[in-house]
Amino acid sequence: MSETDLPKEHLDTVLETPEPIPSKPAKSRGNGLALLALLLGAAGVAVGGWGVWQLRNLQSGHQQQVGQLQDIDAQTQVLKQNQQLLATRLGTLPGADELEDRRRLVAQLQGDQQRLSERLETVLGASRQDWRLAEAEHLLRLASLRLSALQDINSASALVQGADEILREQDDPGAFAAREQLAKSLAALRSVEQPDRTGLFLQLGALRDQAITLTALAPEYEDKGGSLLGLTSPGDASDSHWAQWWDQISHYIRIDFSADKDIRPILAGQSLTQVRLALSLALEQAQWAALNGEAKVYSQALAEARNVLQSNFNQDNPQSKALDERLQALVNQPVSVVTPDLALSLSSLQAYLERRHAPAEKPAVQAKQEAPQ
Structure with missing residues (x-):
């Protein structure tokens, strides 16, 4: 049933009679409002803290970006300087013709250095061989001296063997005659027994x-006879x-008329x-x-x-x-021996040395003779 269906009197009674307001629900409403205000304040504080934290993060990020921008700026400056230096160097580089000339000069210098090294090695090698051959001659002279002065067969054999080793190292067919004489000298020395x-x-x-x-x-x-020429008698004291x-x-004189052996x-x-x-x-x-x-x-x-x-x-x-x-x-022990003569071996080695140096000296003599006066 609607309001239009109610009787008018009853409707006025209802409108005129106010409903009583309870006092207890009003107090609860005030507490709720205070609690709501507290919650709203706490939320505001939290929102403010969160905003401050975000602001600080933004400031830190901004500082990092500023630092990165400064680093990028420094790198950019370094790149610009490198570009300028490179451009300067490119401007001072020689041309293709000059580079080719320099390459040929370097190749020529390397060739000259290699030829000089080969010549130096050849000269040093020849000098070493000459020194070794001179040493072989000295060994032979020393062996001959020890034979003549001390008759030392063992030392002379070792010295001659050393000279033969030097000639063997030369690997020169021209030393065949000298080595042949050295072999004969070694055989003669080894056939002689060295006295102790x-x-x-x-x-x-x-x-x-x-x-x-x-x-x-x-x-x-x-004196077993007891008397001498009747001068004493057995009865004397x-x-x-x-x-x-x-x-x-x-003790100094002996008289023995029946001596049958040598008296000392x-x-x-x-x-x-x-x-x-x-x-x-x-x-x-x-x-x-x-x-x-x-x-x-x-x-x-x-x-x-x-x-x-x-x-x-x-x-x-x-x-x-x-x-x-x-x-x-x-x-009966022997103390001396007949030593072999090493003169032939020494002369053969000296002849080999003369033949070895003759080809090197001949062109120099010819050049001196052909030189214009």
């Missing part, structure tokens, strides 16, 4: 030390003046040192002769040493007997 002079010297030195210790002299004369005198003189002189008291000295000097002379290859002096010195030993020392003593046998064995 050092061994002989040491053995004789050992015998000298042994001779110093010899003390067994030749036995003295002993042994301590008589005549007996004492005869005992002293018997009696040594004086101080003669033991003299005999040792004589024997030592004879052995020392033999040592010198052994080192210097003097066969005659060596034999004479050993014969003198044996003579001193046999004449003054007791041959029945084992030490004297062993020393005499050792000296007899050393007498």
Whole structure:
């Protein structure tokens, strides 16, 4: 039913009677408005903070863009300077003709340098070969000197072998004759036995030390008859003046009417040192002769040493007997050799050196003769 259908009186009553307003809902509405205001304030603060943060981000981005723009500007300036420098250099570059001339000059210089290096290498190589050949000649001279002065077969063989090695390194057919003579000299040297002079010297030195210790002299004369020419009788006292005198003189004089062997002189008291000295000097002379290859002096010195030993020392003593046998064995040891002559090898090498230098000297002589006066 609508308002038009209500009775008029009832409608006026309704319009005239106001509805009461409750007090409690009004208080709740005020609290809601305060809460809404707080929420709106908080939202405003948040919006303001967010706006400040965005502003700062925008300022930072702007500063970065400004820095990048400055870097780009600096790079642009560097590029402009490089372009200007390049343009300046391009303006100073030579032309194609000048570049071609310079290329030909560089090629010519490189060729001259290469030819100079080859010539220098050739000259140095020839100098090295000449030095080596001169060394070979020096080795041969030294080998000849050692043979003539010291009779040193081993050292001479090593020196000749070294000279042959130098000629072999040359690989020159012209050195065939020189190498042939060197081979003959080497064969002659190797066929000669080198005497052990050092061994002989040491053995004789050992015998000298042994001779110093010899003390067994030749036995003295002993009168076993008891009297001499009837001057004394067996009944006389042994301590008589005549007996004492005869005992002293018997050391110097021997009278033996039935002697059937060689009687050697009696040594004086101080003669033991003299005999040792004589024997030592004879052995020392033999040592010198052994080192210097003097066969005659060596034999004479050993014969003198044996003579001193046999004449003054007791041959029945084992030490004297062993020393005499050792000296007899050393007498037969060789101390000198017949050395081959290296003159042919040296002359052959010198002839090769002359032939080697002759072609280099001949053009110089011809040029000097053909030069205008």
